[in-house]
Amino acid sequence: MNADKFIVPVADRVANLPPYVFATVFGMKEQALAAGREVIDLGVGNPDGRAPDNVIAALNVALNDTSWNCHRYSTFRGLPRLREAIAAWYYNRFVVQLDADSQTLPLIGSKEGIANLMRAYLNPGDTVIVPTPCYPAYFGAVRLCEAEIVEIPLREENGFRPVLGEIPADVAQKARMLLLNYPNNPTGGVCDLAFYAEAVAWCRANKVILVSDIAYSELGFDPDDQPVSVLQVPGAMDVAIEFQSLSKSHNLAGWRVGFAVGGNEVIAALGRVKSNVDFSLFGGIQMAAVEALAGNQQICHDNRKKYEQRAKALVAGYGALGWQVPMPPATMYIWARIPRSYGDDDFRFISEVFEQTGVLLSPGSGFGEYGKGYCRTSLVVDQTGIERVLALLGQADIKWD
Numbered sequence: 431m432n433a434d435k436f437i438v439p440v441a442d443r444v445a446n447l448p449p450y451v452f453a454t455v456f457g458m459k460e461q462a463l464a465a466g467r468e469v470i471d472l473g474v475g476n477p478d479g480r481a482p483d484n485v486i487a488a489l490n491v492a493l494n495d496t497s498w499n500c501h502r503y504s505t506f507r508g509l510p511r512l513r514e515a516i517a518a519w520y521y522n523r524f525v526v527q528l529d530a531d532s533q534t535l536p537l538i539g540s541k542e543g544i545a546n547l548m549r550a551y552l553n554p555g556d557t558v559i560v561p562t563p564c565y566p567a568y569f570g571a572v573r574l575c576e577a578e579i580v581e582i583p584l585r586e587e588n589g590f591r592p593v594l595g596e597i598p599a600d601v602a603q604k605a606r607m608l609l610l611n612y613p614n615n616p617t618g619g620v621c622d623l624a625f626y627a628e629a630v631a632w633c634r635a636n637k638v639i640l641v642s643d644i645a646y647s648e649l650g651f652d653p654d655d656q657p658v659s660v661l662q663v664p665g666a667m668d669v670a671i672e673f674q675s676l677s678k679s680h681n682l683a684g685w686r687v688g689f690a691v692g693g694n695e696v697i698a699a700l701g702r703v704k705s706n707v708d709f710s711l712f713g714g715i716q717m718a719a720v721e722a723l724a725g726n727q728q729i730c731h732d733n734r735k736k737y738e739q740r741a742k743a744l745v746a747g748y749g750a751l752g753w754q755v756p757m758p759p760a761t762m763y764i765w766a767r768i769p770r771s772y773g774d775d776d777f778r779f780i781s782e783v784f785e786q787t788g789v790l791l792s793p794g795s796g797f798g799e800y801g802k803g804y805c806r807t808s809l810v811v812d813q814t815g816i817e818r819v820l821a822l823l824g825q826a827d828i829k830w831d
């Protein structure tokens with residue numbers, strides 16, 4: 431019997447998933463590692479920092495708490511204490527008032543929540559407007575619902591914000607969702623409340639759900655101009671839903687914890703899908719998330735500083751090689767046009783860099799049509815790692831300007 435063969439093919443919606451551009455990149459990395467080569471992976475946005483001590487301590491307390499058995503199934507909508515912590519965090523951070531019970535929902539990471547929201551609202555053939563470059567998981571989530579993606583450009587000259595007025599009327603008319611992500615992965619672009627107000631008005635006029643993903647809201651570098659929430663726009667609750675994650679702000683990526691906030695109806699619809707496919711987060715992680723949200727927020731401050739310093743060091747180092755790249759105002763990424771001699775062939779550029787140095791960058795085309803000709807550097811190594819990266823790049827035979 432052939433163990434590699436299965437007698438039934440996968441469903442069309444899986445067979446039709448777009449090819450995952452990063453699979454090739456991961457393949458390159460695995461081959462190099464198998465050959466015993468040094469690899470420095472700046473491709474994936476996987477935070478290198480440890481989870482905060484107070485959050486780890488809270489998990490330990492929950493694990494050993496005999497008065498409450500966190501090892502059982504949780505409740506579908508998560509623990510009331512976590513929902514209350516989410517609502518309080520939203521108020522403290524954005525002065526947005528939420529009903530903890532009906533307007534918040536803990537998630538097994540925001541990636542899960544975004545995909546399940548699409549299952550709640552998209553019918554086969556529906557249209558989703560995806561400004562790109564974007565977080566690549568959006569593509570698969572839309573396709574799994576057999577819906578169509580219309581990409582619209584995030585251009586550098588517009589601060590990586592979409593020009594909503596340029597969306598063709600026929601697209602606006604058939605669209606069900608508009609995805610916005612600020613601070614933006616991969617570009618580092620940010621937006622303000624005026625932009626959100628415009629987006630809310632556009633979505634309301636076109637009866638489109640505004641899906642706001644603020645996974646990087648705690649990684650804005652300017653202390654006097656911190657990222658905002660779409661729910662700060664008066665009346666946004668009837669058209670917008672917002673997703674937040676503790677992965678980047680609190681170094682909890684592997685713990686899988688995030689949450690959604692929005693109006694009762696949209697949160698209930700998301701909860702309804704979830705209750706059919708999962709059982710909320712592990713209780714111990716929920717109690718740890720309460721601590722992450724309600725306790726000391728020093729980790730967010732430390733991460734902001736850390737990523738800003740790393741970005742500065744790499745921008746300066748790339749500049750010294752002759753590769754001029756802009757300093758991002760937020761996130762844990764540097765988004766840069768590839769050197770001119772490579773034209774738009776971002777894949778050739780990152781492949782040559784990798785072949786010659788073992789430093790892995792992400793090809794811009796993996797982030798959508800409008801990522802072509804760019805590449806992303808994840809700021810996931812410390813100062814010593816950055817020095818090593820720059821030394822390796824300095825020895826490479828690459829035309830940087």
Ligand SMILES: Cc1ncc(COP(=O)(O)O)c(C=O)c1O
Binds near residue numbers: 538615645
């Ligand atoms: C823009 C964006 N949204 C959501 C996520 C997913 O976060 P989580 O770990 O909460 O699923 C990521 C992860 O990289 C991201 O970049």
